Amino acid sequence: MLMVTQFYWMVRKDLVSEYRARQVWPAMLMLGTLVSFLFSAQLDGVVEGRSRIVGMLVWLAIYFAGILAMHRTFAMEQEDDCWDALRLYPVTASWIYLAKFTVNFLTLATLQVVVLGLFVVFSNVPLLDHPLRMLTVALLGNVGLTSVGTLLGGVWTENRQGSTMLAFLTLPLAAPVLLAASEATRLVIDQEGGPLWWRWLSFLVVFSIVFVTAGIVLFELLIED
Amino acid sequence: MQRSDLKIVSARWLTWLVTGLLVAALGMAMRVAPMEQSMGQVQRILYIHVSVAWLGLMGFAVMGVCAMLYLLHRNMAWNRWSQAANEVGWLCSSLTLFTGSIWAHAAWGTWWTWDPRLTTSLLLWALYSSCLILRGSIQESHRSARITSSLALLGLIDLPLVIMATRWFRGIHPTSPEMEPVMHFTLLLNVIGFTLFFSLLFLRRLRQLQTDNLLRKLELEALVNHPYPPLSAAGG
Amino acid sequence: MSLFVITYVVFWLAVALYVIRLGSQQRRLQDRLLALQSQLQMPER
Amino acid sequence: MTTTHKLCLGGIVITMATTCLAYMGASSSWQFYMTVDEFLNQAPTSRDYRVRLSGKVGHDSLRIATDRTSASFTLVGAKSHLRVECRGPLPDNLTEGLDVVVEGHGKNSGLFQGDKVLTRCASKYDASNL
Structure with a gap:
């Protein structure tokens, strides 16, 4: 129970500081928007194989802006030795990882909403015709990238x-x-469910399990001094 | 393994043995082994391709195991092992991709295709490169070792995938085709020769890293005992 | 020249580059060793 | 929980996940290509997507344009066969009776429109008689 409370406070402090100082989200969303703009503008002339290209571009935009954000959530901790204080907090490194994971997950989810929205508007590709499928792919891709x-x-x-x-x-x-996420997204756009889609989805699930586990185990080794 | 145990590296006879083996292997591969029927001369790339591919996998395995040993014992000696394996393995992995690509162009009619074996091998190469870059970009030695070891450990997941890719998944890369006895013997000779050669390179590099470490300690010691470096002598 | 010969040549060039790199590394180590020796032989102040 | 325990636990989970992946690959085969029979067993309406097909080039069926930019041949599977028309670069060693992988998409008329041919290596390396 104590663990859960500590976890809650670690997540909360990140979100509150982000709300007050706005160090991460604006830059990330700006970059995501800009990249989405440029990509969709270039898509205008493309006729054949649009779904394939859009599938990749969506995830590239999310990846680049997302990595920037993930770096910033850690860089933020450098001010006033917050990082050292956080590591003195009586929790194991695994919980710090999970807390940071949660914050990054939420951040990336926001980015995904923006990027997907922009692509729907600007690229005329039916990304959201199967909202549930798209949601599943987005969630699993998010967990994979965030881990x-x-x-x-x-x-x-x-x-x-x-x-x-x-x-x-x-x-x-x-x-x-x-x-995997781009391929699954392409299949969502092309409205092909079926075994191929499930295969990419299960790949994403396995990947997420592996890397969340790896994070819980290895984070301690990566942050110790 | 101490420095003295590595004397074998500088043994003349071993150098000559490996050189002889390599020359024999090269001769067998280029002249003695028969030309293949459907692919022609290009098939001779097989002998080096398979050798370095095997060594690339070996190198990653050594790197991964040494990384794990480092993480468990926190002994920098293991990190030096892992670094030497990283460098030599990266070379082998790059050469695998290079020779494979040329062979593929001749045999399949394309430089590259997203076959499972090819894809996982490319990933392996990328992981090797990341580890190599990581080693160079962090100054503090234990920190660098810890982080690189973690990444090497993570990369170990890809190893069984590369090895089993042709068996588990459907692809264009051949598994282990039957071949003429002469070809088989040539391949064996090449694999043995290259394994010895690259092991020798690996041990050389390992010894260099150990010497470097020793020198660093001695230099520090000398600096403490003789606080004035030769610069002042030149000035006086 | 057939394709496989070119491949072999490039292959060995790459290996040779690595060996040369090892050689220069070796020389650097030797220089450091010599510098250390001369430093240790200097009279103490 | 010590680092050793954690590493062991992590190793177990990761091994399990990899096995799971292998099982998925083995059961549904992470397809680099489909065989001709598998492709033709699908409903004709679902054949209109990009796919790689593997089969043999049928005897007496290969026609290569003089400028080597297009070719047509019959792709023979275990039970059935399919007409293939291919535009794009052709490998130099494309001959009849060879195992190939064709990349492209199916047409409703029963024709397969390819744009890339890969020849597969023989499963046995034989010495040339020359």
Whole structure:
């Protein structure tokens, strides 16, 4: 019970500080919007294979803006030695990981709402004709990206070129999620359910399980000094 | 493993043995082994491709196991093992992709296709590269070792996927085709020769890293005992 | 020249590059060792 | 819980997940390609999407345009066969009786419109008599 309370406070303090200082969300949403704009504008002339391209672009936009945000949630902790204070808090590193994971999940979810909305409006692709399916893909993709991003984000708290390095290092680990999520998104757009869709979905589930577990286990090793 | 145990690296006879083996393997691969019927001369890439592919996988396994040992014992010696394996393994992994791509162009008619074996191998290469970059970009040694080891450990998941990709999933990459006895022997010779050669490179690199570590300690010690470096002598 | 010969040549070039890198690393280590030796042989002040 | 315990636990979960992935791959085969028979067993209406098909080039069926930009042949499976028309770069060693993978999409008329052909290696490496 105590764990849950501590977890709640760790999540809450991040959300409250974000609400007051607005350090992460505006920059992330700005980048997401801009990237979505550019991508959709370029899509105008494309006739064939639109769904395939849109599937990929949506996730690329989410990935780039999302990685920026995940880096910032950790970089934020550097001010006034918040990070050291957080690690002195009597919880195991696994709980810190889960708290950061939750915050990043919520952040990325907001980004997804914006990016998906923009793509629906600007690219004329029926992304939301099967809202439930799209929601499932978005959720699983979010969990996959967040688990990787949060795990490696802890590494680069104080490094100045951290966000570049983070994008660099997460890419090989996040590439399977990006591919699976894009492919699943394409199938949603093309309105193809069936075994292929389920296969990509189950891949996303397995990936998420692996990396959330890895995060709970390895986070301690990554953040100790 | 201490420095003295690595004397074998500098043993002349071993160097000559490996050189001889490699020359024999090269000769067998380029001349003695028969030309393949449907693919022609290009099939001779098989001998180096399979050798370095196997060593790329081996390298990652060594790196992963050493990374785990480092994390358990926090002994920098294991990190040096893992770093040497990382460098040599990355080289082998890159060469696998390169030779494979050329062979694929001749045999399949494309430089690259998203076959399961190819995709997972590319991922393995990306993981190798990430670890390599990570090692160079963090100054503090234990921090760098800890983070790289964690990533190497995570990457270990990809290893069984690469190995089993042709058996578990349907793809265009052949599993282990039957071949003429001469070809088989040539392949075996090549694999053994390359394994010895790259192991030697690995041990050389390992020894360099150990020497570097030792020198660093001695330099620090010398700096403490002789606080004035030769600079002042030059000035006087 | 057939494709496989080119592949072999490039292959060995890449390996040779790594070996050269190892060699230069070795020289650097040797230089450091020499510097250390000369430093240790200096009279103490 | 010590680091060792955590590592062991993590290892178990990750191994299980990988096994699960392997099982999924083995049972439904994470398809790089479909066989001709599998493709033709589907309802004709669902054939109009991009797919890779594997089969043999039928005997006496290969016609290659003189400028090597297009070819047509029969793709033979275990039980059935399919007419393929392919536009795009062709591999140099495309011949009859060879295992190939064709990338493209089906047409309702029973024709398969390909745009890329990959030849598959022989499953046995034989010495050439030359």
